[in-house]
Amino acid sequence: MIVTIYGKTDCLYCTKAKQLAEMNNCEVEYLLFGKDFTAKTMLEKFPNARTFPQIVVDGESIGGYLELESILNET
Template sequence: MMIEIYGKTFCPYCDKAKALCEREGFEYSYKELDKDFTREEFFNIFPTARTFPQIKIDGNDIGGYTELEAWWQNKE
């Protein structure tokens, strides 16, 4: 299982997503806006997204932090 978090600086929900992954021992990668991808690339990957972070699990878009937390709770 691989989790990809697309975030930006000064984003508390991005920090919460990373913390959840670290706490639970999930392998993840963190990509930051304007460092690892542009805004245009972000909207090409997530055309309907309007918030940060946006998260993929095994290549599937799941949404943001709330959806990551729900996925984790259903996984247990």
């Protein structure tokens, strides 16, 4: 499973999502707001998003930390 996390500095759920994915042996790509992507990119990729992190699993946007936790609990 490939997990891409769009996170930001000082975001507890961003850190927790990364740790959770790594603990479940996922391939993790962590992208940091302001360094790896911009607000424009965020709006283009996730037009309805209002919070961080935004997570993509195997190319599909799933939402945030709770959605990742739910998916990983199913596997």
